[in-house]
Amino acid sequence: MPAMALKDLLMKQGMKLMQDPRFMKLMQDERVMKAVMNAMQLRGKIQESFDQRVERVAKSLNLATKKEVKDLQRVMRKMERELEQARTKNGQG
Numbered sequence: 001m002p003a004m005a006l007k008d009l010l011m012k013q014g015m016k017l018m019q020d021p022r023f024m025k026l027m028q029d030e031r032v033m034k035a036v037m038n039a040m041q042l043r044g045k046i047q048e049s050f051d052q053r054v055e056r057v058a059k060s061l062n063l064a065t066k067k068e069v070k071d072l073q074r075v076m077r078k079m080e081r082e083l084e085q086a087r088t089k090n091g092q093g
Contacts, residue, residue, distance in 0.1 A: 017023050026032055058065045064072075 055065050055067075
């Protein structure tokens with residue numbers, strides 16, 4: 001099954017579930033909401049821990065991290081804009 005079809009199917013099922021009165025009653029339960037929030041926070045903490053470990057491994061292998069590549073791309077775009085502005089100002093553009 002293609003990823004898009006799976007995503008659409010999950011969205012449809014999720015919408016159906018959200019319209020079910022039993023689901024709505026369950027979501028109003030404070031204990032359920034706390035469990036959902038804790039699960040979301042846990043996922044974020046796990047992702048952060050994983051990202052930190054990947055960054056440490058990348059640095060130990062002398063590899064660029066995703067953040068460093070993004071920073072470099074941002075600097076390159078800024079330099080390209082400045083160069084284009086300088087060329088235009090000097091009548092070379």
